[in-house]
Amino acid sequence: MTDRTRIAVITVTFNGRAFLDSFFSSLLAVEQEGVELEIVMVDNGSTDGSVAWVREAYPAVAVLENDENNYARALNLGIAHSQAEYVVISNNDATVHPGWLKGFLDVFQSDERIGAVQSKIFFAGKDKINSVGVEEIEHFYFRDIGFDDDDSARYAQPAEREYVTGGSVMFRRQCLQDVGDWDEEFIMFMEDVDYSARCRAKGWKLWYSPSSVLYHHYHGSSSQALCEYFCTRNRFLFVARHFPLELPACIPTSHFYKKGEYDLLVRALLHGMRKMYHHHDTGVFSQVLADLQKCLPGYIGDVSAYTFFSQLEVVLGLRRIRVGIYDHAGHFAGGGQRYVAEMAVIMQERYDVTYIFNNDVTLRDYKDWFDLDLTRSAMKIIRIPFFEKIKRYTPDEGMVLGETSNPFDIISRDTLNYDIFVNANMLGKVNPLSPVSIFVCHFPDQEKGRFFQVHKYDHLIINGDYTGGWVEKRWGLAPTEKFYPPVNMYNPESSPDSKETIVLSVSRFEISGSKKQVELVEAFSTLCRENPEATRGWKLVMVGGSTPENTYLELVDQAVARADCDIEVRANAAVSEIRDLYRRGAIFWHACGLDETRPERVEHFGMTTVESMQNYCVPIVIDGGGQREIVEHGESGYRFANLAELRSLTLSVMTDPQRRRQMAERAFQRSQLFSQAVFRGRVEKLLDEVECELLGRDVLPGAGARAC
């Protein structure tokens, strides 16, 4: 056993390598007579090599690595690691005076109820004081006592303080044990003020010692913006914990309010209310809610106040998260509807999902169309008077031109009923008022126009790079997520050996002719005519949906009649039939976008191309739109620029069975990128993030990640 006083010095660093050498060298030079010193550095995920450097340069320093960038958590780690009877917490963007430790101990000896002693902190390189304690100014704003003052007799005597700074302070171990862990929700800034209040609440005294001196590089290791954010936010946490009834009065004096940063204000208030929920009783909480009810709409408006109270229900765990999915064209069975319905299937496993339509449709229709079970979701129909009046069955935002009010405000109002609002079909005039909003864009068909609202969404999901490029070009917005459409057309009987001499095309017979089936018929006809030997036994099969009395389908039939080769047209074939054709087809053709100049006329993604690849077809597709992202030219298929190239590439694949087999296998591998499993994984990851956003606490960027 030793008679020496055991002291642990704990310092927390984040990319503070530049300061560490001078700090540790000054620390090792302090007077250590009668002292047994333990030094602990907790690293908050530095990327500047601090950890490796300290381990090498100062082997006596115990280095702990925090799993997230959280200052308060780092302190708890360091304190738990140390054994000493006195624990010093110190900034490391500092140097210490040789009498630093002794200065603390002298004051502790005067009274055993002193729980903590703060140093006299100077600005490094100046004769000005940084801090000799902390005091409240007004409205729960705090400042360092003596800040920017010259050193004078006023600061020459030890004195009791209400609050001490965590920049350089020594705690008695008993005090730390009595008060408990530092509050990790504070993350950084004002955690020392909170801890001071908790110490005093437990009857411990806080003092200042003029003979313990530290020189501090002010904000040497954190940015001003970071400091401002956390100080403003943590003020609400502090008040919620220690002076809960004062919380509403803190709103108008907060920086978030003064600067009009209402989203940050709401966020901070939610943090505060959750803290209050865990530290105070029903009477207090209820009183604060009633006060907020009175004042909050006046401060931030009815809409934001509504979302605050609504989100509070979720934050406190009083109800499940609600999701609203709006699809103005949900009464049509299209690729976009399927895409979002696949998302809805995943969402309804966790949340209460409500589909919002403008026209008559039921969720049972989705089962019939896509074999997707949405029975756990609810639905509602909201008619839009503007379109009802002009008898427009499907709302078309392009028709909203000179109106003074936005016809889609009726949908915006409804978004308030949800925690997450998903705009499923790129209707750009719906203003999302829910706490989290997601805009799914299959392609930006419309230019930015009147009442454009897409920039207000938190997440902008695109289906591929082609769409993403046009979102940036047309709307000037950067997409936040890219989810390829989930494709599930794999036929277990498909293999490179199941192939027949069939060239397959699967596309709707669009009345506009955008899918270019007539051109494909002509290309196949020419190919057969010019290469009778090589194409012997090959057949072109064209499959696709069609409306009754489709004039374009008639054109295709006429072209087939003219062609002197084996071509089969199958309109509205059953899914089982299409699956079988995918199994048998060796080559897949897709030409949507050929000779087109308008971007919306080019295939945005190319789901049927992926379907064919899932079944070992070799895709030979147009070099444009989403096909560029799907097919790697020369590896998992070919991309053509014109019909001559289509014919020559097809001929090369037809005449080289070995190459065809290799490409088919590569195409199959490539298709796995666009599987339902990948889509599910991405959606679930997004939902995890969104859920954390709704319920969570802040995490600093650039930190080591702790699982949510």
Place this chain on the structure above:
Amino acid sequence: MAAQFNKKIRYVADRCRNAYWMLRNGNFKLIFKSIYVELSHRAAIVRSWLQRPMALDDSQVPGSVYVNKRKVVPPSYRPTRSCAPPALESRVDAAVVATQLNQILSSITVAAEDPS
């Protein structure tokens, strides 16, 4: 109408209270900043009013209930990520709070406001 008037009174009162607080503390830098924020807010209202006949995007009109203030990107630091907090015991009666929150939500009538 009365509610709107009260809102304006409250707004002016808040500004006065802030001005007094800043003067008392000698925080002149903040005074100039506040004046600048206030003037640019007023200027934005005038600008948007001037642009109205030209049918420009009125979703940006300040003060409209449909200007989603929550989405305004602040100049200050913004956390990029959140993490689910650990579950803690509560001393609050959840049922009482749930009922109260329901009452509060049903008392806020957003739909009654004029979106334009």
